[in-house]
Amino acid sequence: MSRRTTLAAAAVLAAALSLAACGNDDAAKVETNSNSSSTQGQQAETPTPAKPVSKSESVVQRFTTALDDLGIEHAEPERVEVGLSGAQMRFDMPVNGYDAGINIFPNQETLAKWQEASDSFGGIHVALSDEYAVLTLNSSEGIADSARIAPMIAESVGGTAYGV
Structure with a gap:
């Protein structure tokens, strides 16, 4: 493989990873929004479950x-x-x-x-x-x-x- 091909492959891989990361952020945002309730335009965060108490x-x-x-x-x-x-x-x-x-x-x-x-x-x-x-x-x-x-x-x- 030539140096030019290796650089091109690395650039494609970096772009793919970048897009995948952006896609995961969007998916996380959609998931967060679907788990949150909106009241007059304000978003409430989903409560964190309490740790078990002995x-x-x-x-x-x-x-x-x-x-x-x-x-x-x-x-x-x-x-x-x-x-x-x-x-x-x-x-x-x-x-x-x-x-x-x-x-x-x-x-x-x-x-x-x-x-x-x-x-x-x-x-x-x-x-x-x-x-x-x-x-x-x-x-x-x-x-x-x-x-x-x-x-x-x-x-x-x-x-x-x-x-x-």
């Missing part, structure tokens, strides 16, 4: 959203060792300035055993039976505050307040 993230969000909605002061939950609770996961955080936390249990039986122990010590908590999880509230220094807010939190999350 059970623990879902439970933590459920409790923290309720606390936020109720205007109850709290810090971001921090994952800690589960200790002897029987929980699969535990998160500590202050609620209204008192020690509190979220425990997530593997099943209803383990949750029931934990609740029995909590009740025997006068504990206050909000349970999500459908998630096998509890928000434990301070039952010593902050007992009056915990007894006051537990029913509000339970109503907000669709759970049950215990120890109040």
Whole structure:
């Protein structure tokens, strides 16, 4: 092949790739436009699907959203060792300035055993039976505050307040 033929072939290939790229852009624009809705000449972008949320993230969000909605002061939950609770996961955080936390249990039986122990010590908590999880509230220094807010939190999350 001569140099002239090679250059011509390269030019044809470059032109073909350029046209193909332009064609793909047009196809992408058509696809985007067909996925978008127009309202009075304005285009709305197609929403990006949310990433899947794990059970623990879902439970933590459920409790923290309720606390936020109720205007109850709290810090971001921090994952800690589960200790002897029987929980699969535990998160500590202050609620209204008192020690509190979220425990997530593997099943209803383990949750029931934990609740029995909590009740025997006068504990206050909000349970999500459908998630096998509890928000434990301070039952010593902050007992009056915990007894006051537990029913509000339970109503907000669709759970049950215990120890109040």
